[in-house]
Amino acid sequence: MPRPSQRTRARKRSSKRLPGGGAAFHYKKEKVGSSRCARCGRVLSGIPKSVQSKMGKLTASQKRIQRIYGGQLCHLCLQYSLKQAVRERIK
Ligand SMILES: [Zn+2]
Incomplete structure (x- = not known):
């Protein structure tokens, strides 16, 4: 029975042959995706990419990033x- 931390489908497993003839799973580290812009999907810069326990x-x-919508929207x-908001206010 794998350890409780290994009992997740997020970790990739590979079956390895053991010297005694048996087989066992080897678990790889979880892959972490990078943060993306909520609007265009571009990868956000300045945000670390690591597992939740290290974050x-x-x-x-x-x-x-320390600006409005930092961590949600890209700079573009x-x-x-902001331009759209100002233009609508001027009308
Ligand atoms: Zn964007």
Whole structure:
């Protein structure tokens, strides 16, 4: 029976032959996807890509960019949204 931390389908497994003739699973580390812009899907820069257990050890300012919608929108989408907001206010 695998350890409780290994009992997830998020980890890739490979079957290995053992010297005694048996077989056992070897578990690979979880792959972590990078954060993406909520609007265009572009990869967000300045945000670390690591597993949840290591992200919890970072400070809040290390987890996201310090601007409005930092960590949600990329700089181009934010620029576009701000321009649209100002243009609608002028009308
Ligand atoms: Zn974007």
